[in-house]
Amino acid sequence: MGVQCLRFSKAKRKTRLDSPPSWPELFHEKAQHRVNFACRHFPMRGTRPQPAIIRGCDYGASTGNSRMSLFEWCQWLQHTRFATAITESDWLFPLIEGSHILALPLSVGMIVIADLRLLGLAFCGEATGKVVPSFLRLSKIGFPVMFLTGGLLLITQAGKAYGNPFFRAKLIFLLLAGINAAVYQKLLYPKMADWDSARGTPLAAKFCAAFSLVLWIGIIVCGRTMAYQF
Amino acid sequence: MFAAAPWLINSDMSLLPLLQAVSNWAPIVFIRDSKYGMPAVQSFHLVGLTILLATVVALDLRLAGLGMSDYGLSRLARQLKPWTVGAIVLVMSSGLLIFLATPGKYVDSHPFRLKMALLGSALLFHFGVLRRFTAPDSVARPRLVSVIVACLSLTLWFGVGWAGRAIAFIP
Numbered sequence: 001m002g003v004q005c006l007r008f009s010k011a012k013r014k015t016r017l018d019s020p021p022s023w024p025e026l027f028h029e030k031a032q033h034r035v036n037f038a039c040r041h042f043p044m045r046g047t048r049p050q051p052a053i054i055r056g057c058d059y060g061a062s063t064g065n066s067r068m069s070l071f072e073w074c075q076w077l078q079h080t081r082f083a084t085a086i087t088e089s090d091w092l093f094p095l096i097e098g099s100h101i102l103a104l105p106l107s108v109g110m111i112v113i114a115d116l117r118l119l120g121l122a123f124c125g126e127a128t129g130k131v132v133p134s135f136l137r138l139s140k141i142g143f144p145v146m147f148l149t150g151g152l153l154l155i156t157q158a159g160k161a162y163g164n165p166f167f168r169a170k171l172i173f174l175l176l177a178g179i180n181a182a183v184y185q186k187l188l189y190p191k192m193a194d195w196d197s198a199r200g201t202p203l204a205a206k207f208c209a210a211f212s213l214v215l216w217i218g219i220i221v222c223g224r225t226m227a228y229q230f
Numbered sequence: 231m232f233a234a235a236p237w238l239i240n241s242d243m244s245l246l247p248l249l250q251a252v253s254n255w256a257p258i259v260f261i262r263d264s265k266y267g268m269p270a271v272q273s274f275h276l277v278g279l280t281i282l283l284a285t286v287v288a289l290d291l292r293l294a295g296l297g298m299s300d301y302g303l304s305r306l307a308r309q310l311k312p313w314t315v316g317a318i319v320l321v322m323s324s325g326l327l328i329f330l331a332t333p334g335k336y337v338d339s340h341p342f343r344l345k346m347a348l349l350g351s352a353l354l355f356h357f358g359v360l361r362r363f364t365a366p367d368s369v370a371r372p373r374l375v376s377v378i379v380a381c382l383s384l385t386l387w388f389g390v391g392w393a394g395r396a397i398a399f400i401p
Contacts, residue, residue, distance in 0.1 A: 094395065126301075224273045225266065
């Protein structure tokens with residue numbers, strides 16, 4: 001029975017694909033598609049497709065520097081086949097962008113609630129040593145999604161993001177938030193169990209929490225604003 | 231929720247002059263026309279969304295028995311409630327500002343109608359059904375029921391988010 005089905009499907013496929021397009025035809029179709037895309041999105045660049053311009057540029061060789069600058073590298077990244085495939089896809093870009101935004105509550109949201117507890121604004125009367133770890137544990141679900149989707153978005157927009165002041169601010173804030181979290185984890189986290197019995201949350205921990213809160217909200221604001229300048 | 235009904239909000243509706251008048255009110259015009267007005271309001275929307283969905287996710291995971299096991303369900307719900315309600319107020323007021331500043335993007339948008347319908351359902355579900363599950367005097371229920379309720383709640387709230395994202399991509 002199974003063999004019969006296999007044979008039948010093979011026969012069917014043979015009749016359906018009796019005259020496949022030759023590879024030059026396929027190649028031409030794809031090249032034409034790229035030219036159409038480039039003309040639609042970069043009308044000021046003439047009729048040449050953008051990838052050809054990027055490939056044809058001398059990466060600063062005329063000035064004696066044969067290495068690609070970071071900006072040129074970003075532009076190259078934005079026009080790789082992988083990035084173009086995401087940009088041109090009808091559903092891939094919205095899916096990645098939506099996941100990036102809707103992973104916010106799973107990552108930043110949990111950090112914000114933990115910060116609010118440290119500042120004494122949420123979960124008052126509950127033990128810090130229990131509230132903060134349980135929310136930070138949940139934030140470990142969101143951050144991998146956040147960095148993966150954020151990386152993909154960056155690949156598709158690298159050339160545009162490079163000079164954007166809000167993108168640069170976002171990167172600096174992310175770096176500061178990472179340092180802040182590392183400091184908190186190393187110096188303050190191990191002592192957290194004592195804070196409930198003794199004199200309450202120390203000022204250093206409150207400072208870390210406030211700094212983290214400001215940084216994460218800043219990151220959201222920069223992320224939203226940078227897209228308005230593309 | 232009523233905005234979900236296409237017969238109520240569309241470009242032929244009788245309330246359109248009123249909507250246009252409100253969207254031409256000076257503060258709204260300022261938001262629309264200033265360089266950082268819309269990004270600022272949308273940032274408020276996103277920060278509110280972050281806090282709102284974080285509290286909802288924490289509560290639903292606890293309800294499904296998947297996390298936050300240090301707390302009793304009703305205790306967790308009581309602690310999260312002010313932040314959920316505050317975030318709903320922040321999200322809805324900033325959302326209203328976005329709607330009034332650029333009503334043309336929304337009056338005939340199908341994903342927007344879906345979003346409003348989901349938002350109404352999510353609010354009703356959260357304050358109608360879920361509250362009974364998290365009340366201090368609620369009776370013990372089978373785990374499966376709790377898991378289904380948690381999944382429904384997550385689906386509704388994240389559905390609002392996805393529909394909101396779809397407004398930018400689908401007419």
